[in-house]
Amino acid sequence: MATAAVSGWKRVLGANRAVWVTAAIAVVALIAGLLVGRFVVSPADASAASEAPDPGLVTVPVELGVLSNDLTLRGDVGFADSVEVTIDAASFGGAPVVTGAVPEVDASLEPLSVALAVAGRPVIVLPGELPAYRTLEFGMRGPDVVQFKEAMAAVGIGAGDPASDLFDATAANAVAALYERVGYAAPAGAEGAGEVLRAAQDAVRGAQQQLEAARADLARASGGPSAVDIRQADNAVSSAHRAVEAALAGKPLPPEDTAAALAQWNAGVGDARDQLALAQLQREQLGASVDTSAERAAVASAQQFVADAQGELNRAQEASLPQLPSGEVLYLTDLPRRVDAVNVARGQVLQGAALVVSGAALTISGGVAATDAELLTVGDRAQFDLPDGTVHEATITELAAAENPTERWSIVLEPDPLTSEQSMQLQGSNVRVMIAVGATAGEVLHVPIAALTAGSGGEARIEVVDGDPRDGERAETRLVVVETGLAAGGQVEVVPVDDEVDEGDLVVVGR
Structure with missing residues (x-):
């Protein structure tokens, strides 16, 4: 069967040889024409192709957004002011x-x-x-x-x-x-202050008992007047003595010992002593006919013992505080x-050192160039990156110049409240900190600085394209006078003065 098929094709080709030859020549001619048209160029076409095309305008769209001039630095996160705690062990005895x-x-x-x-x-x-x-x-x-x-x-x-x-x-x-x-x-x-205090209290009680005994002896030795008169006179003398003692004990202590307070105290002591002298004189008049000098001396001595004992008690009380x-x-x-x-x-x-302690809150510490530091103040807000990629706020709390003017300033920031998990993740890390040293109050129109040109009067202008920028110098444009604002990151804020400019309008930055 295969042999029969081959014989059939031979008969067809033999009978139509002229037709097949003509078809093959036509195909070769077609391919040759295509190749010549693709790779062979006439002198006129070559000259036209070598000429540069008409240039178009280089434009960018006007953008609307917040402009911010940011200072970026790196900071180490940790607990600040680490100190070693030592305790005076000698005071424990x-x-x-x-x-x-x-x-x-x-x-x-x-x-x-x-x-x-x-x-x-x-x-x-x-x-x-x-x-x-x-x-x-x-x-x-x-x-x-x-x-x-x-x-x-x-x-x-x-x-x-x-x-x-x-x-x-x-x-x-x-x-x-x-x-x-x-x-x-x-x-x-x-x-030993407790023992001294108890001894001083006992001494005061003993001195007071001696004074009472001396006064009783004086009363018995006086005779003459009635026992009631003598007792009343002795009581008056005793009362006057106690008033003097009370006045003496009321001496003001520092810091209340002002001149006025001391003068008032001296006056009170003087009055009490005058009353004592009067009471003693009246008592002496009752016993004038009897020689009681020895008894009176004993009373005076006992009174001095009481005053001395009271003074020791005061000092003992102070020592026991x-x-x-x-x-x-x-x-x-x-x-x-x-x-x-x-x-x-x-x-x-x-x-x-018993302990090592630091600040309880995390801080971010780093360095900043002196020229940049002059743009910052304590209280300025900043942002830094959290481990999960989100941005967190912080506040500058310290800004200190270096001793050497050529060295970087030190800067410390305190993050806004963090979760315990965030604090653990941040501890010991180094983060990127961004501080806005200038920003617009809101969204503003802004263009590349390259879009600005100066007018004859020095005014700032931008060239807005109303036509097709591909038309080059033939494109329809208009010059718009603008007021410029904050410049940051190669962009500048523009406010049209006498014409309209909208977001998305094309402005010329080059030709």
């Missing part, structure tokens, strides 16, 4: 063993927090800059006293006039109130504070 209240890392220390318990005593956190360097006692003066009074005022405890640097009875009583607030017993006064040990208070600035590291454990002896 014995071995400074940590007995409790050990904080956890990431814990927050606030005013009246107990940072540690050492030898059963608290280390109380208070606001302040000056470290506690001595135990405060009654009668001391200094800046540390002022700081203590200011700290007490900050936590709502009255400690006297903060402007006075005297640690007086009011300040000492504030110590007792402070320890009551944190749930610990207030520190006792000076060592609460003191503030330097090791039981920890002054920190910018509270609350975050605990970054804990270097002690319960049962260990306190030595070296």
Whole structure:
């Protein structure tokens, strides 16, 4: 069957040979013509093709939006003002063993927090800059006293006039109130002050008993007048003595010992003594006929013993007032504070830095060139990138020049409130910060700076294309005088003066 088919094709080709040859020649001619038309160019066509086409106008559309001149920098995220906390272990007397209240890392220390318990005593956190360097006692003066009074005022405890640097009875009583607030017993006064106080109280009672006995002896020795008269006169003398003692004891203490107060006190003492002299004179007149000089001398001596004993009692009472040990208070600035590291454990002896604390809020710190820093102020707002790609707000809180004018300024920003998860993700990272140093109040028309030209009077102009920019110089255009505003990122704000310009209009930036 295959042989028959081949024979058939041979008969067809043989019978129509002339037709097939003609068709093949036609096909070859067609292909040759196409190739010549594609690759062979006449001189006229070649000359026309070599000429440059008419140039069109280079244009861009007018845009509408907010223009912002942003300063970009990199900042490190972390907790600021990291400091090591050391405690005066010597003030605890014995071995400074940590007995409790050990904080956890990431814990927050606030005013009246107990940072540690050492030898059963608290280390109380208070606001302040000056470290506690001595135990405060009654009668001391200094800046540390002022700081203590200011700290007490900050936590709502009255400690006297903060402007006075005297640690007086009011300040000492504030110590007792402070320890009551944190749930610990207030520190006792000076060592042995309790025994001294009890002895002074006993001495006052003994002196008063001696005075009463001396007065009784004087009454018996006087004779003459009736017992009732003598008793009344003795009572008057005793009452006058007590008035003098009370007046003497009322001497104003610092800081109330002003000139006016002392003058008033002296006048009161003088009046009391005058009354005593009068009562004594009247009593002497009753016993003028009897020699009672010895008894009167005994009474005077007993009165002096009472005054001396009362003075010792006053001093003992002052010495027994609460003191503030330097090791039981920890002054920190910018509270609350975050605990970054804990270097002690319960049962260990306190030595070296017990804790490392920092600011409780995250901050972004970085550097900025001096020329850029002059455009910034504390309180300016900024933006930075969160790990998820969103933008978050922050505020400049510190801006400090470098000691060397050629070095970069330091800048610190405080982020707006963050979630705990965001804070954990940001801690220790480096972020991009954008600060707008100039921005329009809203959306404005703006064009590339290259679109501006100057008129004969120096006015700014833009050329708006109303026709087809592909027509080049033949295209229909108009010059529009504009007022320029903020320039940022190669764009400039424009406000038409005497013509209309709309968003999307084409302006010429080149030809």
